[in-house]
Amino acid sequence: MESSYIELTDEEIVRRSKQRCGDMGMDPTRFPTGMHRFSQEQLVARQKLYLECIELIHFFVEKFLASVSDTPIVIAITDYEGYILEVMGNPSIVKTVKQLGIEIGVRFDEEAGTNSMDLCLRSQRPIQLIGPDHYHDFLQHMACYSAPFYCEGESRIAGTISLMTELEFAHPHLMSLLRTIADSVEREMMLRMQNNQLHMLNQLLLETNYYGVLITDTSGNIVQLNETCMKILNLQPANKKVHLGTSVFGVNEVGCYFRRVIDEQIECGGEEIAIKVNGMTRYYILDVLPVYNHYGVFAQVAGNLRDITEMKNTEEVLRNTEKLVFAGQIAVSIAHEVRNPLTTVKGMLQLSNQDTNLRHYKLIMSEIERMNLIVGEFLILGKPQASHFNQEHCEKILREVLSVFGIQAALNHIVIRTECVQSPVIICDRNQIKQIFLNILRNSMESLPFGGNIDIMLDEEDGYQVISFKDNGSGMTQDVLERIGEPFHTTKPEGNGLGMMIVKKILNTHKGHMSISSEVGIGTTVKLYLPVEMSAFSGS
Numbered sequence: 001m002e003s004s005y006i007e008l009t010d011e012e013i014v015r016r017s018k019q020r021c022g023d024m025g026m027d028p029t030r031f032p033t034g035m036h037r038f039s040q041e042q043l044v045a046r047q048k049l050y051l052e053c054i055e056l057i058h059f060f061v062e063k064f065l066a067s068v069s070d071t072p073i074v075i076a077i078t079d080y081e082g083y084i085l086e087v088m089g090n091p092s093i094v095k096t097v098k099q100l101g102i103e104i105g106v107r108f109d110e111e112a113g114t115n116s117m118d119l120c121l122r123s124q125r126p127i128q129l130i131g132p133d134h135y136h137d138f139l140q141h142m143a144c145y146s147a148p149f150y151c152e153g154e155s156r157i158a159g160t161i162s163l164m165t166e167l168e169f170a171h172p173h174l175m176s177l178l179r180t181i182a183d184s185v186e187r188e189m190m191l192r193m194q195n196n197q198l199h200m201l202n203q204l205l206l207e208t209n210y211y212g213v214l215i216t217d218t219s220g221n222i223v224q225l226n227e228t229c230m231k232i233l234n235l236q237p238a239n240k241k242v243h244l245g246t247s248v249f250g251v252n253e254v255g256c257y258f259r260r261v262i263d264e265q266i267e268c269g270g271e272e273i274a275i276k277v278n279g280m281t282r283y284y285i286l287d288v289l290p291v292y293n294h295y296g297v298f299a300q301v302a303g304n305l306r307d308i309t310e311m312k313n314t315e316e317v318l319r320n321t322e323k324l325v326f327a328g329q330i331a332v333s334i335a336h337e338v339r340n341p342l343t344t345v346k347g348m349l350q351l352s353n354q355d356t357n358l359r360h361y362k363l364i365m366s367e368i369e370r371m372n373l374i375v376g377e378f379l380i381l382g383k384p385q386a387s388h389f390n391q392e393h394c395e396k397i398l399r400e401v402l403s404v405f406g407i408q409a410a411l412n413h414i415v416i417r418t419e420c421v422q423s424p425v426i427i428c429d430r431n432q433i434k435q436i437f438l439n440i441l442r443n444s445m446e447s448l449p450f451g452g453n454i455d456i457m458l459d460e461e462d463g464y465q466v467i468s469f470k471d472n473g474s475g476m477t478q479d480v481l482e483r484i485g486e487p488f489h490t491t492k493p494e495g496n497g498l499g500m501m502i503v504k505k506i507l508n509t510h511k512g513h514m515s516i517s518s519e520v521g522i523g524t525t526v527k528l529y530l531p532v533e534m535s536a537f538s539g540s
Contacts, residue, residue, distance in 0.1 A: 003121040013123055014133050017114040021135040026113060031100065036107035036368050038083055043105045047085050050159065050453055053151060054086050056188050057161060060181045061088055072104070076162045082108045085159075097164060098139065113139075120146035120160045128175050133165050136201050143170035149182040151189050161185075161518035169215070212284075212305035213382025216248045218298055220255075220262055232275060232284065249416050256304060257288045261301050264288045273307070314400045317434045321428045342371055364448075394429050394530070395458055395463050401437045411440075413451030421459040424532045430505045433530075439503050440469050440526050447524065464512070464529040471525075476518040484516060 005013055038046065040435040047054065054077060060076050066087065074089035074097050084104050087094055089157050097103075101112070108117040114135040117201060119127040126147040131140050131163075146162040163181050212229030216222050222243055233253055235243055235390060249255040253275050256269045270534045274281050291300040346368050402416060409416050444454050454471045459518060477486075484500050507514055511531050518524040 006124055008123070010123075010127060013119055013127070013211065014114065014129065017110070017119060018135045020110065021113050024111075027137055031136070031138070032111060032113055036083075036109070037107040038107075039341070043083075043085075046079055046083065050077075050079060050085055050194070053149070053158065053306060055123070056185045057149075057181070058088065060184050060244065061161075063179065064177065069321060072166055073169070076102065076117070076164070077159060077303065078121075079159045080121070080157055082117050082121055084108065091103045102164070109295050115147035115161050116144040117162050120148055120162075124148060124157060126175055126179055129171055142298070143166045143167050143174070145175045145178050147175070149179045149185050149339060151186070164286075166392050179532070193252065202274075207366050210306070212303075214248065214254070214305075215299045215302075216258060216262075218302075220248045220258055220264060222246055222248055223300065227461040229305060231280075232277065232307075234275075234277065248303075250335075254286060254288070254305075257286060258301055258303060261288045261290055264524040266299055276479040282307060283312045284308060284360055293475060300437065310400050311403055313431070314404045317401075318404055318438060330335055342368060349386075355363075356540065380435065380497065388429050388431075389427050390430065393423050393425060393427050394433070394434070394467055395420045397430050397433050397458065398458070400435060401434050401441070405438065405441050409445060409454070412445060414445055414448055415452075416454045416456065418456045419458070422465075424456050424460055424465060426465050426532055428510055428530060432509070436503050436506050436528065437467075439500070441499070443468060443526075444471040444524070447471055447472070447475070460532065461529075465532055467528045469528075470523065470525045472523040475524055477520060477523050481516060481518055 002092055007018075008016070021028075045502065058078055064074065065075070069090075072093040073089060074087060074093050076088075077086040078084050084102070084106055087097070087102070087104055093431065102108075102310070107114075108115045109492050110118055112118065114129065114133070116127045119129075126145070128146075129139075129144045131143065134140055134144070142164055144162065144164045146160045148157045151158040155242050161178055162469055163178050165174070206227070209228055211226075212232040213224070213226045214222065214229050214233075215224040222245065223234075225243065227238075227240065227242060230238060230240065230243070231250055235251070243251070245257075248258045253273060257271060260266075261268050268286075271286040271288075273284050273286050275284060276282075279494045285308050286303065286305055288301060288303045291302050293299040346365070349364060349368070351357070354357055358364070362528070398418065406416060434439075441454065448454075452472045455468075457468045457470075459468075503514065507528065507530075513529050515527045516524065530531070
């Protein structure tokens, strides 16, 4: 478009256009030939692009045409290049203007002569041509009006809405009416865009299976909630419409938090709550926030429930691991304090029995052996509990462990990197597998007193899920490697040697195995092998 047209008056724009038609040698008595026209495919594609605009303009124009049914009026819609995409009006007048070349698919630019559609696009403002303003003689008895319209807040003109009628029906109000239609279309398009955005947000918030969402008005009446929220809060009946309009204060689990936000209009975030769902206790993080409209007025309250049960279970496993370490330290003390005297007593009895036949010698020795057995049983407090095997993915279990352990690693300046090549379904007790991961990660962290890296990779190899833990820590000698897994064998001043023994016992329970390679000053790699086939557990 010519920027110079924008600065000209309407009269000067019309004068220049007519002069240009004369300079081009255009015959005012004949309809111009050689005008640009869309192919059928091009027309269908452009109409599809403008479908929503055309539908909206149809809605407003049909109401207008119904009010002036006796007036010969034609309304045309063009795109941003001046191609006519739609023509509306009385069938007889539509047929008449078609004979003048005004039909769908034709482009009205400067080669069509002086016309309001082209001049509207060039000047980027409403333009009217009344009678003699036209260049061609056959249009001298017509009045034409064109107004631009924009879509979705764009700064570039999307097209024009144009009106044509006979000269005797010309009136300044027609231009005002056309501009009103264009403005109404723009507002409706903007409203639809905002509604689409709200719909997408609504889908994101309410149709997710991961979060429970509950929204109330400022009086605490429920205005929206999703099915996930209903399941979490055990809202019965399971019909969302029944609960809309009821008070959230009657929902025991969350009502008090909503009341606090409504009364004080402050955020209530990060609240941990426990709710019984289907007879089982599950844990959630609740956020309740005040919502303000664009005027800054308190309008609604939004609540969000996130399930953290798996994270809590992982934390429990971590705490149990800590307890196991403590139990191991107690066991070491018992081994030193009880087993050493028992060994001495046993040896002295055996020596004494060589010189004299002690009475009740066999009974005494059997009781000493039983005491040794009791101490031995106490030393393996860390043995796995009853197993509960299910189909699981190691990747998911690992993520749960790292969600807790990662914080501790970060505090020790350790970077954990994971790569999952394959994570097939395995049959396992997820809590025992978590315990394995925690024990190995703890060993890796202790070999990195000044920080470092732990690389974890999951892959499948020969029917096994392989989980590899590689650190760049202090490493181990061959002698130490050969004794890994022995009860209470450790190189740590405060260790008890139970950790890898537990790992081996759990792996044996799962029909799996482990390999360890290490080099002093380079680091250690631990590979766990867990069978993928369900048949591995047949008969176990």
